[in-house]
Amino acid sequence: MAQILAGIGRLGLGIALAGGVVNSALYNVDGGHRAVIFDRFSGVKPNVVGEGTHFLIPWVQKPIIFDVRSRPRNVPVVTGSKDLQNVNITLRILFRPVPENLPKMYSSLGVDYDERVLPSITNEVLKAVVAQFDAGELITQREIVSQRVSEDLTERAAQFGLLLDDISLTHLTFGREFTAAVEMKQVAQQDAEKARFLVEKAEQLKKAAIITAEGDSQAAAMLASAFGKAGEALVELRRLEAAEEIAAVLSRSRNVIYLPPNQNALLQIPS
Structure with a gap:
């Protein structure tokens, strides 16, 4: 009986060990991810493992999981314009790795490849593009600046196995001196x-x-x-109007004696 129990115990231990070995030999790759296998004897395998459940050799091989979906990153850069004005620019980038390049990328850059690549190439491209425009052109020709940055940065990122799905200028400001000068110019224009x-x-x-x-x-x-042509008639008209007004006033007054015209009359007032 004791031998039977010992045999059952050894069998259970063997099954547990086998289950642990099988469990350690399985790994999952979630949707939107890829895996690179590191082998302790041969190094990084050249094949990229897709989504699903896969086998590996326990304690010999190790899976390195990469997210191949688009991810956003903001990169701030301070650079100078063509007219030597300080420019603060923030670039928003949507990036993802090229799945086929993951083994090489892991070997040369590691898992944090975006930290090693994006800030440096963004700084390089922005300095080169912004230096071609003066401060005023950076404002009035912002679409052209953004297009050139997008083209150059996409080409530069492809050298490291990165795809850039979207690039946009989200922030663009200048130094205090230039901002004050712009404000003074606006005030002067308003005064003008x-x-x-x-x-x-x-x-x-x-x-x-x-x-x-x-x-x-x-x-x-x-x-x-008008006076020159009919002056006498106008004067006569005015005289008649005045006489009419005088006659109207006298007719309403008392103690007025009317004398006939063209006769000499003597008004005797008794003493």
Whole structure:
């Protein structure tokens, strides 16, 4: 009985050991990932393992899992423009590795390849591209700058086995001196616009005054011409109007004596 129990115990131990060996010989590669196998005797295997469950030799081989999905990264860079202005630029990059290049990438760069590659090549490309534009052009021609950075950076990243799905300039500012100069320029432009408006307003007022004066002059000339042609008739008309007004006033007054015209009459007032 004791021998049977000992045999069962050895069998259970063997099964447990076998299960542990089998379990250690299996590994999983999740969706959107790839694996590279490191062998203790032969080094990094050239084959890339896809998604699913796979076998390896326990204690001899080790899987290194890579994420091959697009991932974002912000890279800030301080550089100089063509007119020697300090420029602060932040570049947002969506990157992923080329799966076929993972063994070589792991051998030369390691798992943190993005930390080793992206900051250096981004800094290099941005300095080269930004130096071709002055500060004003970086603002007015931002799309052209972004396109050149995208083309050069994509070509540079391909040398390290990286694919760049999207590149965008998310932040672009200048030094304090340049910012202050831009603000002063804007204020000066606003003052110039205000002064031009005042000058145009004065010109319009001047033209209005000239037109008014010309109108008054023409009116005076027309009146003078009218007086010259019919001066006596106008004077007679005014005399008759005045006489009519005087007669109306006298008719409403008391103690008024009317004398016939063209006769000499003596008004005797008793003493």
